[in-house]
Amino acid sequence: MLQCGQTGLDLIQCVSLPSSVNRGLFSALISDICSFRLTLHCKMFFRIGRLLESSQVPVRCYFSQKAKLNLFCTFLHRLEKRNIVCMAKNTIKPDSTDPISSEGMAVKRLSVEGNIAVGKSTFMKLLSSFFQEWELVTEPLRKWQHVQDSAPHGGMDNLLQMMYDDPSRWSYTFQTVSCMTRFKTQIEPLSKQLLSLREPVQVFERSIYSDRYVFAKCLFELGHFNSIEWTMYQEWHSFLTREFAERVHLNGIIYLQATPEICFERLKKRARKEEKTVQLDYLQKLHEQHENWLIKKTTNVHFEHVKNIPVLILDVNEDFENNPLASQRLATKIKNFLAVL
Ligand SMILES: Nc1ncnc2c1ncn2[C@@H]1O[C@H](COP(=O)(O)OP(=O)(O)OP(=O)(O)O)[C@@H](O)[C@H]1O
Numbered sequence: 560m561l562q563c564g565q566t567g568l569d570l571i572q573c574v575s576l577p578s579s580v581n582r583g584l585f586s587a588l589i590s591d592i593c594s595f596r597l598t599l600h601c602k603m604f605f606r607i608g609r610l611l612e613s614s615q616v617p618v619r620c621y622f623s624q625k626a627k628l629n630l631f632c633t634f635l636h637r638l639e640k641r642n643i644v645c646m647a648k649n650t651i652k653p654d655s656t657d658p659i660s661s662e663g664m665a666v667k668r669l670s671v672e673g674n675i676a677v678g679k680s681t682f683m684k685l686l687s688s689f690f691q692e693w694e695l696v697t698e699p700l701r702k703w704q705h706v707q708d709s710a711p712h713g714g715m716d717n718l719l720q721m722m723y724d725d726p727s728r729w730s731y732t733f734q735t736v737s738c739m740t741r742f743k744t745q746i747e748p749l750s751k752q753l754l755s756l757r758e759p760v761q762v763f764e765r766s767i768y769s770d771r772y773v774f775a776k777c778l779f780e781l782g783h784f785n786s787i788e789w790t791m792y793q794e795w796h797s798f799l800t801r802e803f804a805e806r807v808h809l810n811g812i813i814y815l816q817a818t819p820e821i822c823f824e825r826l827k828k829r830a831r832k833e834e835k836t837v838q839l840d841y842l843q844k845l846h847e848q849h850e851n852w853l854i855k856k857t858t859n860v861h862f863e864h865v866k867n868i869p870v871l872i873l874d875v876n877e878d879f880e881n882n883p884l885a886s887q888r889l890a891t892k893i894k895n896f897l898a899v900l
Pocket residue numbers: 673674675676677678679680681682698825826828829875876877878879880
């Protein structure tokens with residue numbers, strides 16, 4: 560517990576938020592009682608100090624990092640405010656290298672997760688039509704279908720096909736490639752265009768986290784990874800995730816949820832040639848993995864920030880592709896979700 564400064568306030572409760580929320584920023588959310596919310600950069604301490612002074616109600620401030628909380632306390636102390644009680648919970652690593660836009664806003668980074676053929680690519684198109692400025696990063700599927708640049712197209716380098724045809728032989732290899740390509744896309748430097756936005760948002764189709772907590776885990780449980788492969792995978796996944804730290808953090812996850820049966824129908828309708836052998840049973844297992852990770856929270860997740868990532872669950876059993884009203888409803892939910900990140 561940190562004690563600092565004095566104001567006319569009843570209480571200021573300062574709690575550090577999971578790093579997934581507004582990383583690298585000092586973020587103050589003036590509670591609902593005040594009926595407005597502010598997300599502010601640390602340069603704006605002074606304004607917040609004034610705001611707190613004039614407030615007549617208990618105010619709750621959330622900090623993305625303990626370092627920022629300490630900085631803020633020092634600031635209040637300088638203003639000679641007393642009796643502010645600051646509680647730091649869930650302390651997370653200081654000194655972040657968060658991407659910040661030229662407008663001083665942290666880039667919000669989300670991933671879209673969901674079963675095979677649930678409609679992620681279709682959903683990404685919806686995002687691009689409603690939020691034209693956002694940067695959308697699609698799954699690097701083509702790289703998996705053609706892993707050797709030098710090999711002729713149609714040769715023996717379609718790893719997706721190989722994995723589905725002989726999962727026990729190729730699952731580990733596939734997972735090293737899928738995960739490596741995901742790491743690469745997640746750590747890519749942010750574009751100037753994105754950084755010039757007032758509210759920069761980047762959305763990934765799946766992530767290094769679903770690679771591990773959905774697919775690799777499922778393949779291990781199905782016996783397609785042996786225990787050595789599973790240990791190795793987890794070891795390098797943890798190592799790289801910790802090494803890249805902030806660069807692979809996400810602020811939120813959008814989970815597209817539909818029954819495995821509907822996904823299976825969509826998969827058959829789409830008829831991707833590599834997926835001919837995929838059975839409903841596999842989609843049911845992947846569905847369970849998503850539910851355990853994102854809803855029931857029973858999956859053993861190894862990174863604090865991933866445990867605490869806010870998840871928006873969108874029911875996509877309904878056809879939104881050809882339904883403007885349903886699309887609009889989804890877009891509104893996404894907007895509301897972003898506002899609280
Ligand atoms: N809400 C929806 N209602 C009806 N059909 C849909 C819906 N969303 C997607 N589809 C259809 O389902 C099929 C699969 O969709 P899509 O390719 O977007 O899935 P995906 O989740 O990106 O697949 P993958 O897991 O392979 O990346 C496509 O034929 C698409 O037109």
